[in-house]
Amino acid sequence: xxxxxxxxxxxxxxxxxxxxxxxxxxxxxxxxxxxxxxxxxxxxxxxxxxxxxxxxxxxxxxxxxxxxxxxxxxxxxxxx
Amino acid sequence: xxxxxxxxxxxxxxxxxxxxxxxxxxxxxxxxxxxxxxxxxxxxxxxxxxxxxxxxxxxxxxxxxxxxxxxxxxxxxxxxxxxxxxxxxxxxxxxxxxxxxxxxxxxxxxxxxxxxxxxxxxxxxxxxxxxxxxxxxxx
Numbered sequence: 001x002x003x004x005x006x007x008x009x010x011x012x013x014x015x016x017x018x019x020x021x022x023x024x025x026x027x028x029x030x031x032x033x034x035x036x037x038x039x040x041x042x043x044x045x046x047x048x049x050x051x052x053x054x055x056x057x058x059x060x061x062x063x064x065x066x067x068x069x070x071x072x073x074x075x076x077x078x079x080x
Numbered sequence: 081x082x083x084x085x086x087x088x089x090x091x092x093x094x095x096x097x098x099x100x101x102x103x104x105x106x107x108x109x110x111x112x113x114x115x116x117x118x119x120x121x122x123x124x125x126x127x128x129x130x131x132x133x134x135x136x137x138x139x140x141x142x143x144x145x146x147x148x149x150x151x152x153x154x155x156x157x158x159x160x161x162x163x164x165x166x167x168x169x170x171x172x173x174x175x176x177x178x179x180x181x182x183x184x185x186x187x188x189x190x191x192x193x194x195x196x197x198x199x200x201x202x203x204x205x206x207x208x209x210x211x212x213x214x215x216x217x218x219x
Contacts, residue, residue: 004138006133007134008131008201008203009131009203009205009214010126010214010217012127012131012204013214024205037194046218047218048114048216048217048218048219053133053136054199056135056136057136064213072133072136072201074133074201075203075214075217076213076216076217077197077198077199077200077201077203077216077219078197078202078203078204078215078216079130079137079161079172079173079196079197079200079201079202079203079204080114080161080172080173080193080196080197080200080202
């Protein structure tokens with residue numbers, strides 16, 4: 001399945017885009033998305049950490065993803 | 081409503097934030113105003129650029145506000161955050177909290193800004209004379 005992934009902050013710079021498409025297995029999880037992204041964009045491994053948000057909530061590595069989810073890469077936040 | 085949360089690309093208005101949280105029952109208002117500093121670790125900062133994942137940022141700020149109401153006897157609570165390019169001295173964030181007594185107002189206000197900095201998906205880029213960096217991204 002193909003999921004759409006939003007990117008912010010340094011993740012947007014690393015992807016070179018605010019939104020990318022990623023091919024995942026049908027039962028893909030947050031963890032499999034991270035693995036796929038880190039293979040495609042090795043610079044992602046060099047930032048302090050990052051989270052994956054699914055439908056505007058921080059997700060766990062085991063969370064199952066679907067093509068209907070709004071998925072976003074959340075690098076370390078620095079608001080305020 | 082006793083909670084007001086906004087993300088805006090327009091300059092924030094400090095006085096209107098204070099006015100909004102004031103109630104006849106309030107004994108004190110605590111206000112935190114974040115301002116753009118002209119240097120970081122001794123290096124001159126030209127300006128900052130803020131980016132927000134708006135729907136999620138609003139949701140996370142709402143959670144923080146709800147938790148502040150659970151922890152302290154808060155009357156009204158406001159969080160305004162700016163996005164876009166900000167020059168030195170401009171205001172990226174205002175937190176305002178009204179309570180009957182000052183202790184709760186101080187503690188709730190500090191809780192809100194400290195937690196916002198940890199959980200709300202907003203990012204700050206520092207722009208220097210010779211480059212730029214996303215704050216907190218690299219070790």
